[in-house]
Amino acid sequence: MTKKEDTLGGKALLSLNKIICYIFLVLLSVLCLFSFYILLINASRAHADIIKGFSFLPGKAFLTNMKGLLSDDNIPMVRALGNSLFISSLTALFTTYFSAMTAFGLHIYNFKLKKFAFSFIMLVMMVPTQVSALGFLQLISRMDMMDSFTPLILPSIAAPVVFFFMFQYMESVLPHEIVEAARVDGSNEFNTFNMIVLPMIKPALAVQAIFSFVSSWNNYFIPNLVINSKNKKTIPIIIAQLRSADYMKFDLGKVYMMICVAIIPLLIVYLFLSKFIIRGVTLGSVKG
Amino acid sequence: MGQLTAAKQKRKSVSYSKWGYFFIAPFFIIYSVFQFIPLISTFYNSFFENYRNGLMQVGPKFVGFQNYIAIFSNSDIPTYTMNTVIIWVMGFIPQILVALLLAVWFTSFRLKLKGQMFFKTVIYMPNLIMASAFSMLFFTLFSDAGPVNIILTQMGLIDSPIRFLTMTWTTRSLIAVMNFLMWFGNTTILLMAGIMGIDPNLFEAAQIDGAKPMQMFLKVTLPLLLPILVYVVITAMIGGVQMFDVPQILTNGNGNPNRTSMTLIMYLNKHLASKNYGMAGAVSVLVFFVTAVLSIVVYEMLMRRYRGEKKSKKMGVRL
Numbered sequence: 001m002t003k004k005e006d007t008l009g010g011k012a013l014l015s016l017n018k019i020i021c022y023i024f025l026v027l028l029s030v031l032c033l034f035s036f037y038i039l040l041i042n043a044s045r046a047h048a049d050i051i052k053g054f055s056f057l058p059g060k061a062f063l064t065n066m067k068g069l070l071s072d073d074n075i076p077m078v079r080a081l082g083n084s085l086f087i088s089s090l091t092a093l094f095t096t097y098f099s100a101m102t103a104f105g106l107h108i109y110n111f112k113l114k115k116f117a118f119s120f121i122m123l124v125m126m127v128p129t130q131v132s133a134l135g136f137l138q139l140i141s142r143m144d145m146m147d148s149f150t151p152l153i154l155p156s157i158a159a160p161v162v163f164f165f166m167f168q169y170m171e172s173v174l175p176h177e178i179v180e181a182a183r184v185d186g187s188n189e190f191n192t193f194n195m196i197v198l199p200m201i202k203p204a205l206a207v208q209a210i211f212s213f214v215s216s217w218n219n220y221f222i223p224n225l226v227i228n229s230k231n232k233k234t235i236p237i238i239i240a241q242l243r244s245a246d247y248m249k250f251d252l253g254k255v256y257m258m259i260c261v262a263i264i265p266l267l268i269v270y271l272f273l274s275k276f277i278i279r280g281v282t283l284g285s286v287k288g
Numbered sequence: 289m290g291q292l293t294a295a296k297q298k299r300k301s302v303s304y305s306k307w308g309y310f311f312i313a314p315f316f317i318i319y320s321v322f323q324f325i326p327l328i329s330t331f332y333n334s335f336f337e338n339y340r341n342g343l344m345q346v347g348p349k350f351v352g353f354q355n356y357i358a359i360f361s362n363s364d365i366p367t368y369t370m371n372t373v374i375i376w377v378m379g380f381i382p383q384i385l386v387a388l389l390l391a392v393w394f395t396s397f398r399l400k401l402k403g404q405m406f407f408k409t410v411i412y413m414p415n416l417i418m419a420s421a422f423s424m425l426f427f428t429l430f431s432d433a434g435p436v437n438i439i440l441t442q443m444g445l446i447d448s449p450i451r452f453l454t455m456t457w458t459t460r461s462l463i464a465v466m467n468f469l470m471w472f473g474n475t476t477i478l479l480m481a482g483i484m485g486i487d488p489n490l491f492e493a494a495q496i497d498g499a500k501p502m503q504m505f506l507k508v509t510l511p512l513l514l515p516i517l518v519y520v521v522i523t524a525m526i527g528g529v530q531m532f533d534v535p536q537i538l539t540n541g542n543g544n545p546n547r548t549s550m551t552l553i554m555y556l557n558k559h560l561a562s563k564n565y566g567m568a569g570a571v572s573v574l575v576f577f578v579t580a581v582l583s584i585v586v587y588e589m590l591m592r593r594y595r596g597e598k599k600s601k602k603m604g605v606r607l
Contacts, residue, residue, distance in 0.1 A: 014398065021393050021401060028386070029410045032469060038435050039425055054438040098314050105311025109304060117312055122591060124323070126523070126583035128530045130553055131576040133560060134333055134568045135326025151322075158319035164590070189307045218418040220533050221553070225560055236420040236533075243424055243537050255428060262421035270416050274409040281412070281474060282481035 039263070043256040050252045065253040069261070072254065075238065076230055077261060084217055084234045087149055091156040091216040092209040096166075098157040099208065100201060103166035104193050108179050125160040130221060137225055147228045156216070162208050169204040170197075207280035210273065217266065235262045327576070334569030340562065347566065355570035364555065365574065371543070372551040375460050375535070376528035379467035384520070387472050391479035392505060397491075411473035419470065419533035426462055427453070427538055456548040459539065463549060466534050471527075475520055482516035483509060515589065522585050529578055532557065 042050055045059030069077055106118050129136075140151040174197060182192040198205065220236035227233055233241075239262055242255065270277065334355055338347035359365045390411070394404055401407075414422070429436050430452040437449035452458040486509065494504050510517075532553040535543065541558065543550025552575055559568035 018399055018401070021399060025390075025393075025401075025407050028390075029407060032410050032414055032473075035422075035425055035429060038429060042435065051433065053442065054435045098318075102312050102315040105308045109308030109311070111305040111308040114308060117316070118594075119591070121315075123583070123587055124319075125590075126526050126579060126586050127323075127327075127576070128526070128579055129323070130530060130532070130556060131572045131579065132323055132327040132330050133556070134565060134572055135329035136322060137560065138329060138333075138565070139322070139326050155318060155322035158315045158323065163315065189304065190310070193311070214416050218416075218420070218533075220420045220536075221557065225557075236418060239418070239420045239424050240537055243427060244540050252428075259421050259425050259428070262418050263425075266416060266418070267413065270413060271409070274412070275405065277416075278408055278412055278477060281477045 036263070036267075039256060039260060043253070043260040045253060045256075047251045047253045050256075061253055062257075065251075065257040068251065069254050069257045075242075075254075075258065076233065077238065077258065079231050080233050080235050080238045081261070083149070083232060084236075087152050087223075087234060088213045088216040090153045092213040094153065095156045095159045095162050095212040096205045096209045099159050099162035100166045100198065100205065101193065102163050103170050104174075104197055107167060107170045107174065108176060121160045121163055125164060133222065133225065136222070140226065146226060147232060148226075149232070151226055152216075152219075152223055156212065159212065162212060165208055166201065166204055169201055174200060207276065210277060211280065214266065238262075330569050330572045330576075332569075333565050334573045336566050336569070338566040339564040351566070355566045356573075359567060359570050359574075365552075365571070367547065368543075368550050368552050368555050371460075371547075371549060372528065372531055375463050375467070375549065375551070376525070376531065378460060378464035379471070380524055380528070383468050383472045383475055383524070384517075386468075387475035387479055387520075390472075390476045391483055392509065394476070394480055395483045396501075398501070408473070408477065411476060413473070414469045415471065415474045417470065419466075420537045422466060422470070423534045423537035426466055430462060453539070454545055456545055459545065459549045463531075463535050463538060466538075467531070470534075471524070475524070478520055479513065479516060482513050486512045519586065519589055522582050526579050526582050526586075529553075529575060529582075 038054075041055065041058050043065060044062035045055070046061040046064065049055070049059055049061075069075065102121075106114060136151070137146075140146055145151045178196060178200075179189075179192055182196055183189075187195070218236065219234075220240065223234050224237050224240065227237060239258070242250075242258060333348075335350060335352060336348040337351045337354065338349070340346070390407075393399055393401060394408075428434055431437075432449045432451055436452075437446070440446045441449065450458070452462060490508055490512070491504065494508050499507065530553055531551045535549050535551050536554050536557065539549050541554060543554060552571065556568055556571045556575065559565075559571060
């Protein structure tokens with residue numbers, strides 16, 4: 001700190017600045033939390049109360065709404081939760097394992113097509129899945145995979161962004177000598193990867209597993225075009241259906257409860273892992 | 289790419305290089321089957337008349353550039369492109385400004401703000417929310433008899449409910465606000481990492497020279513942050529082109545009122561859902577080229593460090 005600021009006037013100015021910062025931050029936080037606050041409040045209130053007016057205090061109908069939602073035969077909520085959980089878990093597993101595998105291959109070995117392979121992955125990294133959705137749908141209907149989970153899970157093996165993250169991580173934590181030492185000890189290359197390399201990159205695996213789980217959990221575009229049957233639908237599809245149904249006829253307590261079920265479990269997990277997740281955001285992006 | 293010396297690498301690569309192919313094979317097989325071939329066939333489809341009219345299947349019949357002419361001449365594509373751009377800009381300008389401000393505050397040694405972890409946790413949170421559920425939530429909150437209208441009425445600010453979703457600019461604003469809320473936390477964290485990566489000696493030197501906070505920001509922080517800012521803007525643009533979940537759910541796929549909030553991908557989704565494959569192909573190709581141009585910039589930025597090999601060690605990953 002310079003001398004000038006140590007004077008009384010400088011200090012007063014600094015604390016005024018600080019107050020402005022805190023006020024702005026608190027306002028932004030309120031903006032972020034406000035909609036979720038109303039969501040929780042209204043999920044705990046009965047339909048009749050919600051229509052009558054708004055209250056900043058929770059009601060007593062949380063369990064009633066929950067029971068009403070789970071026992072509603074028209075909304076396969078439990079089934080959708082199970083489907084989403086199944087698809088997202090496998091996606092997270094496949095994405096992290098195979099991206100690490102690809103990164104390992106390009107980090108450790110030297111082969112003719114190495115440069116080409118790396119440049120190719122980097123080049124297609126930003127191409128959105130939507131642009132090939134048409135060909136994708138035609139392909140899976142020809143492969144007889146329409147209305148099944150396979151086309152939602154299997155493509156996650158090729159995830160360029162996750163690959164790039166793993167590649168960068170290996171560059172910083174995985175020296176070639178480790179692999180060579182394993183060779184001397186007679187380890188097969190694939191075993192070296194599974195037994196020695198994977199444990200070494202655990203933090204990267206965990207961060208990417210979380211991110212790929214979340215993006216699969218939230219994914220709507222492709223699943224909506226692939227899945228038709230009622231008992232295979234995922235949470236985002238169910239939510240979209242709620243919107244297209246005649247909304248005014250619904251029990252509003254149940255509507256809020258449904259949104260709650262889609263959002264809140266993930267939020268709770270986030271609150272426990274937030275430190276870890278936020279640190280993970282910056283990794284894998286460009287560095288100045 | 290490797291860090292070993294060339295001679296050592298050559299000796300090792302003789303016996304083990306085939307393993308490289310083994311490890312990258314799953315990626316390339318899956319990518320080819322589920323992404324690359326579909327992309328080619330999407331291009332191919334865009335040159336055919338191929339749609340469903342009720343139960344009748346029309347085509348596929350080769351029509352050259354007819355689909356492209358069709359989507360441009362009936363003003364669909366120009367309109368939806370403009371909608372996408374307008375809504376994106378409405379969300380992105382506050383997003384980048386607020387993120388820049390917060391990133392500077394959080395990293396400021398002068399301010400030493402407390403409770404940073406709390407604020408970061410809160411502002412990043414909307415990024416993980418299911419976009420469709422978030423949009424459905426906004427739809428219920430801002431519906432005619434929803435809580436927002438009730439609160440405004442109870443406070444005596446309005447007499448009759450504001451019908452948010454029947455007006456062009458309120459609908460667009462709601463989408464922009466959601467995009468802003470979902471992404472400003474993420475951008476803040478990226479920019480913070482960028483600022484923390486700047487050599488602290490530079491700030492110190494500027495301070496000794498008597499630079500004011502504003503001068504410091506404009507003359508030191510901003511120029512050195514430029515690469516990351518460009519990265520953030522370009523990736524946000526790529527994300528903007530893909531805008532779908534939020535407007536789709538909010539307007540029930542119609543882009544109401546009067547198609548003023550219909551985005552490019554919503555239009556694509558409409559054609560895909562009604563099996564209008566010729567048109568869907570043309571829209572896909574268009575979106576592909578827009579994202580491809582933007583992707584080249586990102587590619588150049590990320591590849592720079594792999595071309596200048598010596599420097600790469602310095603920029604390790606921190607976890």
